[in-house]
Amino acid sequence: MKTAKYLWEIARGTEQRAMPVLSFPAVQKMQVTVKQLVESSELQAEAMETVAKATPSIAAVSLMDLSVEAQAFGASVRFSDDEVPTVTGQLVSDEEEAKALAVPSVGAGRTGVCVEAIRMAKERIQDRPVLAGVIGPYSLAGRLMDVTEIMYLCYDEPETVHLVLEKAAEFIINYGLAFREAGADGMVMAEPLAGLLSAEMSAEFSCSYVKKIIEALQTEDFAVIYHNCGNSVNNMLPEIFSSGAAAYHFGNAVDMREILDQAPADVLCMGNIDPAGQFASGTPESIREATISLLQACGNEPNFIISSGCDIPPHSKWKNIEAFFGAVEEFNHTRS
Template sequence: MTEILKNDRFLRALRMEATDTTPIWVMRQAGRYLPEYRATRARAGSFMALAQNPELACEVTLQPLERFELDAAILFSDILTVPDAMGLGLSFAQGEGPQFAHPVRTKADIDKLGVPDMEGELRYVMDAVRVIRKELHGRVPLIGFSGSPWTLACYMVEGHGSRDFATLKAMCWNEPAMAHQLLDVLARSVAAYLAAQAAAGAQALMIFDTWGGMLGPAPYREFSLRYMQQVVEALKADAHARELPVILFSKGADGHLSAMADTGCAGLGVDWTVDLADARRAVNGRVALQGNLDPAVLRSNPDTIRREARAVMDSYGNHPGHIFNLGHGITPEVEPDHVKVLVDEVHAYGRTIRGS
């Protein structure tokens, strides 16, 4: 697809190029805080029915762009589509989050796993990318994404959400070869999944390592970062994905920013527990940084939202390579008008910083 982007701030920032103002998009920007999203989900009947319908996935992907002057769209999907396609029986219980009917606990379980067919079991995701890209008409770039191998393994082994995912941690300590076997098949699957999204029309790719920060320094490098590196290297060898920027977001792993920047990614997501000035020094200008407002700030008053947004931007300073975002996903309780306050303030103050 070769249409000219009407707004390329997001991609320029990922290339560490100058922009007229700071680009902004918001993790989970298509979600339950929007009444129009809740209406579409009700029509679909369930979260999975919504995610597996390309036209409805497109509809909710575009909804926040109709309200806010965002600089990127992100595919509406779920990080657990890959393990679901592996036959683990994903479901979402009301108020309890994701659950797998067939968790992965033994070597025999892992031996059964293979890289899913991207135009078979996961065709609905690629169809959604194609439909969204067409309907965007070059308005803003489209971000494709996946969960990281470690984060996917957390849910697959535990079978559901957890505070500590101790079952997978125990596997890493007691049966490290088995854990590595699982993480390797997941890394190959994630790489194929993201490459397929690139072929379908995604213009940037993001890897969500939601649970990487729960690991200590050495285990993080061995069981999380190593496999994100494998994914990035595979994408750089893929004809469709090699030119696309990749963003890594490892929540709670800010002590590893320098090592993460060494993977060859274009950008790093940063949560709100680190000062952006410190993060920028850690990566030494090698990659763009995305973040990092505390999502809870959006539940405060507009003046506070503006003040805290400016503080984040002042911390980064007048340097290329900043993409404003939250330090994690937006929460359902947020008022949509507060998101508009944030987006408008980021663009206005970004122009002030750059003197434009």
């Protein structure tokens, strides 16, 4: 599938169609725990298939589990029955440890599980693109070096940070190639930690590596969608857009209208209904209102696709998810 072309056709179509980052809430319909889900290829593929059958989402998007790649490098991960896994501790604290850090093979930790899940999902889901989920280079480096410590090291020991970033990018490229070979139509690359950087630092420590990854992976049939839910992305949009992604996905910390006002006409943008405040904690009425409001502001733009602002939490109410899609349909009826 020519994935980027498909997404642009959706955006330029006569109706709005949605692509939320929706996978984890499938645990409710499947009656399994989050821990069981993240450790099983079969369950992950089933979750994507469950969501595809239950919703008109334009793509089947895999889990946004940002602990997978760090665990492959050797980081400790805390698992929970109800919450998305989190990285604990610090694996790299100085230049010596950065030099010693080994780039793992794809298959280490749970990466093999995730690749196999995409292979299985692609066999089962034939009516829309199947997108894998990966972490971005700076966000991975932050989980290896500690998300707070890396901010100081960018100033004090930038060479050390670059050492880790080079290895992070190398692994993400290899991981993305494995997904591509498994049949994925693309991947969503989550780089939220870069949203805390200045524009200049984002260009140096994130965007340059993101661009390298995209150049290595993106083809007509494999689209890379860049995700950043940081609250400072407005200040670094030129740097972000220079990476060459097929599309750019933004979080609810920013005003989507302001993003589109700065986006060139040939840059496809997605976002940004609040996943925690609306999908998880809102009501069908509140999410309907938020969705209609966003579509009234952005829905007539030919380079916009409505989505959640980030990964929708596992405990999000299905009645809210259904209300989101219902509001998209309602908006379409008002335009017809």
